[in-house]
Amino acid sequence: MVQEQIVSKKLRFFIIDGYRVARETGMGARINTVMQTCFFAISGVLPRNEAIAAIKHAIEKTYGKRGEAVVQKNFAAVDSTLAHLYEVQAPNQVTSSFDLRAAVPAESPEFVQKVIAKMIAGEGDLLPVSALPVDGTYPSGTAQWEKRNIALEIPVWDEDLCIQCGKCVLVCPHSVIRAKISEPQLLAGAPPTLKSAPARWREFKDLRYILQVAPEDCTGCVLCVEVCPAKSKSEVRHKAINMMPQPPIREQEAQNWKFFLQLPETERQALSLSHVKDVQLLQPLFEFSGACAGCGETPYIKLVSQLFGDRAIIANATGCSSIYGASMPTTPWAANQNGRGPAWSNSLFEDNAEFGLGMRLALDKQMEYARELVGRLSDTLGDELAEALLLADQSTDADIRAQRDRVMLLKKRLRVVSTPEARDLLSLADALVKKSVWIIGGDGWAYDIGFGGLDHVLASGRNVNVLVLDTEVYSNTGGQMSKATPRGAVAKFAAGGKPTPKKDLALMVIPYGNTYVARVAMGGSDSQTIKAFCEAEAYEGPSLIIAYSHCIAHGYDMRYGMDQQKAAVLSGHWPLFRYNPDLVKEGKNSLQLDSKPPSLPLKKYVYNETRYTMLVHSDPAGAKRLLELAQEDVLARWHFYEYLAAMPVGGTEKKEEHHD
Amino acid sequence: MIDLSTTYLGSTLKNPLVVSSSPLCEKIDNIRRMEDAGAAAVVLHSLFEEQITLESHHLDRYLSHGTESFAESLTYFPDMVDYNLGPDAYLEHLRQAKVAVDIPIIGSLNGISTGGWISYAKKIQEAGADALELNLYYIPTDPDLSGAQVEQMYVDLVRDVKASVSIPVAVKLGHSFSAFANLARRLDQAGANGLVLFNRFYQPDFDLENLEVVHTLTLSSSYELLLRLHWIAILYGHIRADLAVTGGVHTAHDVLKAMMAGARVTMMTSALLKNGIGHLTTVRSDLLAWMEGHEYESIRQMQGSMSHRSVAEPAAFERANYIKVLSSYVLKT
Ligand SMILES: Cc1cc2nc3c(=O)[nH]c(=O)nc-3n(C[C@H](O)[C@H](O)[C@H](O)COP(=O)(O)O)c2cc1C
Numbered sequence: 004m005v006q007e008q009i010v011s012k013k014l015r016f017f018i019i020d021g022y023r024v025a026r027e028t029g030m031g032a033r034i035n036t037v038m039q040t041c042f043f044a045i046s047g048v049l050p051r052n053e054a055i056a057a058i059k060h061a062i063e064k065t066y067g068k069r070g071e072a073v074v075q076k077n078f079a080a081v082d083s084t085l086a087h088l089y090e091v092q093a094p095n096q097v098t099s100s101f102d103l104r105a106a107v108p109a110e111s112p113e114f115v116q117k118v119i120a121k122m123i124a125g126e127g128d129l130l131p132v133s134a135l136p137v138d139g140t141y142p143s144g145t146a147q148w149e150k151r152n153i154a155l156e157i158p159v160w161d162e163d164l165c166i167q168c169g170k171c172v173l174v175c176p177h178s179v180i181r182a183k184i185s186e187p188q189l190l191a192g193a194p195p196t197l198k199s200a201p202a203r204w205r206e207f208k209d210l211r212y213i214l215q216v217a218p219e220d221c222t223g224c225v226l227c228v229e230v231c232p233a234k235s236k237s238e239v240r241h242k243a244i245n246m247m248p249q250p251p252i253r254e255q256e257a258q259n260w261k262f263f264l265q266l267p268e269t270e271r272q273a274l275s276l277s278h279v280k281d282v283q284l285l286q287p288l289f290e291f292s293g294a295c296a297g298c299g300e301t302p303y304i305k306l307v308s309q310l311f312g313d314r315a316i317i318a319n320a321t322g323c324s325s326i327y328g329a330s331m332p333t334t335p336w337a338a339n340q341n342g343r344g345p346a347w348s349n350s351l352f353e354d355n356a357e358f359g360l361g362m363r364l365a366l367d368k369q370m371e372y373a374r375e376l377v378g379r380l381s382d383t384l385g386d387e388l389a390e391a392l393l394l395a396d397q398s399t400d401a402d403i404r405a406q407r408d409r410v411m412l413l414k415k416r417l418r419v420v421s422t423p424e425a426r427d428l429l430s431l432a433d434a435l436v437k438k439s440v441w442i443i444g445g446d447g448w449a450y451d452i453g454f455g456g457l458d459h460v461l462a463s464g465r466n467v468n469v470l471v472l473d474t475e476v477y478s479n480t481g482g483q484m485s486k487a488t489p490r491g492a493v494a495k496f497a498a499g500g501k502p503t504p505k506k507d508l509a510l511m512v513i514p515y516g517n518t519y520v521a522r523v524a525m526g527g528s529d530s531q532t533i534k535a536f537c538e539a540e541a542y543e544g545p546s547l548i549i550a551y552s553h554c555i556a557h558g559y560d561m562r563y564g565m566d567q568q569k570a571a572v573l574s575g576h577w578p579l580f581r582y583n584p585d586l587v588k589e590g591k592n593s594l595q596l597d598s599k600p601p602s603l604p605l606k607k608y609v610y611n612e613t614r615y616t617m618l619v620h621s622d623p624a625g626a627k628r629l630l631e632l633a634q635e636d637v638l639a640r641w642h643f644y645e646y647l648a649a650m651p652v653g654g655t656e657k658k659e660e661h662h663d
Numbered sequence: 664m665i666d667l668s669t670t671y672l673g674s675t676l677k678n679p680l681v682v683s684s685s686p687l688c689e690k691i692d693n694i695r696r697m698e699d700a701g702a703a704a705v706v707l708h709s710l711f712e713e714q715i716t717l718e719s720h721h722l723d724r725y726l727s728h729g730t731e732s733f734a735e736s737l738t739y740f741p742d743m744v745d746y747n748l749g750p751d752a753y754l755e756h757l758r759q760a761k762v763a764v765d766i767p768i769i770g771s772l773n774g775i776s777t778g779g780w781i782s783y784a785k786k787i788q789e790a791g792a793d794a795l796e797l798n799l800y801y802i803p804t805d806p807d808l809s810g811a812q813v814e815q816m817y818v819d820l821v822r823d824v825k826a827s828v829s830i831p832v833a834v835k836l837g838h839s840f841s842a843f844a845n846l847a848r849r850l851d852q853a854g855a856n857g858l859v860l861f862n863r864f865y866q867p868d869f870d871l872e873n874l875e876v877v878h879t880l881t882l883s884s885s886y887e888l889l890l891r892l893h894w895i896a897i898l899y900g901h902i903r904a905d906l907a908v909t910g911g912v913h914t915a916h917d918v919l920k921a922m923m924a925g926a927r928v929t930m931m932t933s934a935l936l937k938n939g940i941g942h943l944t945t946v947r948s949d950l951l952a953w954m955e956g957h958e959y960e961s962i963r964q965m966q967g968s969m970s971h972r973s974v975a976e977p978a979a980f981e982r983a984n985y986i987k988v989l990s991s992y993v994l995k996t
């Protein structure tokens with residue numbers, strides 16, 4: 004018990020409301036200066052006055068070049084810290100009736116309690132090797148137990164204003180805000196503060212809609228509130244969700260969240276997976292990752308998990324997505340109530356495309372052998388089942404569900420047969436259900452280090468889906484330049500602003516003519532994003548999705564991430580399009596532009612971000628020159644895309660095309 | 664030979680056409696073109712004190728965000744040896760403008776804190792400005808702040824700045840005061856060498872579709888000149904400070920009216936944004952043509968000729984005029 008230790012060790016105990024001091028002195032939510040001052044004020048490693056003078060000297064040295072105002076606010080934080088640091092008089096005996104919370108809740112699974120909790124508590128070294136799984140797999144769905152409680156404020160729902168559009172659910176990088184629709188009678192036993200509203204769907208008009216936040220998992224990033232389009236008619240700043248302090252509502256919302264989780268999920272068959280409004284009802288199988296609050300990469304990954312998670316196999320390149328995807332001791336990857344969820348692995352930074360291709364080849368081989376065995380065993384299995392298994396069309400969710408039922412039946416019939424072939428087929432039966440292979444990584448991987456492999460894999464024509472989370476820098480290692488870095492942006496190794504334009508990965512791949520290619524930005528068009536993911540997955544061949552991902556390394560308040568994505572699209576920096584080779588069969592041009600010609604000067608987009616403005620401050624003339632060139636890049640590239648999209652199909656001139 | 668010259672803030676100007684503060688002055692090339700087109704002086708775009716502070720805070724906030732939290736990436740940006748923050752770029756621009764043209768260059772400072780006003784005013788003087796224009800754009804939204812307090816704040820600021828620089832100082836301000844003539848006299852007594860009348864009040868508009876407050880900036884029209892004419896005519900002769908008109912000056916007629924009301928110079932921005940810098944040439948030649956046609960010899964000759972104290976009917980500027988105007992309106996229906 005904490006108090007017991009304080010008492011028995013005769014510790015001196017100090018407290019400070021660090022966030023308050025930081026907020027009131029203009030430091031925002033950054034408490035470094037405050038806590039550092041506390042350390043020197045309490046520890047006595049230096050006489051107090053000397054220590055404070057040294058801190059101030061260090062502040063001047065570190066922040067002086069960022070301007071006098073910055074130095075002054077840090078000084079104010081130091082002084083205010085000393086005024087707000089209090090010593091607590093501990094009693095002589097233990098009196099407290101509460102203690103630190105356990106690392107994980109009591110209802111978590113055994114492995115989480117025995118192994119993961121130890122690591123969370125910083126006692127991983129005490130675990131014997133035998134505590135870890137022996138086969139290289141690791142239990143998934145474990146991030147949900149790590150209640151981090153990092154948000155000072157969380158969104159609170161106003162059910163009367165909400166139009167149930169699902170945009171907040173779609174953008175939440177941490178899968179924290181979720182929606183369900185429920186039979187009214189299932190809400191009978193709900194906690195008293197659980198909110199619900201009549202569902203605004205024609206098909207579900209008798210059901211209740213519930214938008215619920217996981218209060219202890221929210222990061223307080225505010226992305227959801229920023230995208231919410233519904234405003235109060237009598238006070239426009241009040242939206243259908245609003246940030247409120249977390250502590251007073253934590254307990255109540257935690258109860259609501261628990262209740263919400265046990266409500267049944269909506270059957271996928273009842274939903275239209277190409278609409279944001281319906282996608283919000285799909286269970287995410289990627290939740291509560293430790294990505295930065297407001298991360299721009301994770302919403303795309305979550306979307307993959309919602310749309311295809313129950314049959315996805317994922318090869319993940321090293322980068323942010325491998326770190327928040329599986330850094331010890333927990334993983335955000337999860338399974339649904341049937342135990343189905345993505346299988347996930349990370350090999351290296353440089354070989355991820357090949358790694359995923361290997362998965363594809365293995366699955367194809369397994370499928371091939373399984374089909375062969377089904378043919379050979381058709382007498383034992385019954386011709387009808389064998390034929391149905393072999394001829395199954397698996398293009399829709401319903402088809403796949405039907406095939407899963409057949410495989411269940413197949414397994415049942417195989418269990419009573421003991422021939423070697425039957426045993427082989429039993430172990431391979433699941434391969435008869437179509438799988439969705441995803442190769443995921445950052446721009447550092449796709450544009451640079453893993454590009455050779457990526458090119459090879461796309462050229463192979465195999466059915467893999469590549470998702471490039473383009474943050475335009477190597478994010479995980481601290482913002483180094485990649486070939487995806489735009490001209491004029493500052494990054495490590497490009498402190499003078501990147502002199503050359505962003506590599507156009509899409510334009511390097513389109514000429515293969517065999518690859519589905521899409522460029523998406525959720526904040527630019529969420530419906531186009533969802534459409535692209537569905538088309539890419541459905542395409543029988545390689546697919547490449549390049550997704551604009553705002554990032555802490557861009558240098559602005561990430562609550563505006565979706566606004567910046569929109570600005571990127573409007574300025575033409577990030578044209579949206581889909582290139583679908585199948586369209587040729589319909590006599591259409593494969594390239595469809597999904598955004599309009601540039602309408603916002605590039606300057607209005609880039610100068611919201613420190614990665615561009617810091618060049619203005621360090622080299623104004625250079626910044627100006629690069630901005631002009633970058634603006635030219637944007638226009639030239641747009642014209643080129645426009646030209647490609649207007650080209651007659653098959654290279655044959657069509658007279659009528661010349662009229663417009 | 665018609666004499667267009669006038670004096671303003673201690674300099675003799677070849678004519679009364681001055682370019683007021685706007686982004687047009689951010690390019691040295693534009694300033695050269697203004698001189699070539701006939702401008703007699705240029706007021707540079709403003710140095711905004713809070714913008715400098717804000718830039719510092721932003722830079723710091725985003726360079727620090729997320730740092731020292733994750734072992735694999737302690738920072739997300741290269742930290743530069745130096746940042747060109749603060750007024751350095753502005754001062755460098757001022758120096759270049761001084762080298763590029765012969766006409767007077769007036770620095771412009773827009774701020775809120777006494778500390779900022781004084782240190783930046785000194786720097787602008789050191790960089791070679793011929794004079795300084797202080798823009799007091801302040802919106803008193805605090806219901807506890809009285810008009811007298813606001814006026815005192817203005818007077819104190821002018822006195823402080825005057826005490827710290829030796830170049831002439833003009834004050835540019837809005838007209839929303841209960842007793843403008845009195846405030847003008849107090850600013851005059853605090854040492855202001857010029858009054859630039861008036862700032863335009865940029866009212867925000869509402870976007871009804873998105874329920875957002877949006878910024879608007881519509882360019883002026885000659886109609887806005889009338890308010891300026893009125894007050895210049897009233898103040899003329901009552902204060903020592905030079906009077907300048909900004910707002911609604913578009914044509915040679917506008918310039919003539921301002922001169923007759925008592926202004927030393929007229930300033931233009933909207934007209935140049937609308938018609939290009941070359942518009943100065945047109946206004947200047949129209950001015951000459953009108954003066955020639957009406958047999959005026961010089962600008963000085965007409966300055967103040969239609970001010971409150973020079974017109975036959977001073978009541979036209981007073982309450983009597985109000986009654987007359989209302990009763991003279993002929994209803995069409
Ligand atoms: C785009 C624009 C920018 C301006 N920027 C400044 C400024 O930085 N400082 C200032 O004192 N006035 C500024 N002004 C105001 C002008 O100097 C001028 O007082 C005002 O536009 C009225 O004059 P006009 O009718 O000739 O436009 C600006 C005006 C415009 C239209």
Ligand SMILES: Cc1ncc(C[n+]2csc(CCOP(=O)(O)OP(=O)(O)O)c2C)c(N)n1
Pocket residue numbers: 300321322323324351352353444445446447448449452472474476477478479480485
């Ligand atoms: C061959 C190799 N080089 C360097 C690294 C170190 N490393 C790990 S992640 C990473 C950057 C990843 O950047 P990116 O692919 O853009 O993904 P992001 O972090 O932006 O999501 C680097 C350089 C590595 N793991 N392997």
Ligand code: SF4
Pocket residue numbers: 157158174175176177178179180216220221222223224225226227228297
């Ligand atoms: S604040 Fe951020 S983490 Fe929390 S629910 Fe909203 S989007 Fe999700």
Ligand code: SF4
Pocket residue numbers: 164165166167168169170171172214227230231232233243244
């Ligand atoms: S974004 Fe706003 S209106 Fe849309 S579902 Fe979320 S809370 Fe409701």
Ligand code: SF4
Pocket residue numbers: 294295297298299300301323327474478479553554555556
């Ligand atoms: S560094 Fe960027 S990409 Fe990585 S987790 Fe943070 S916001 Fe996401």
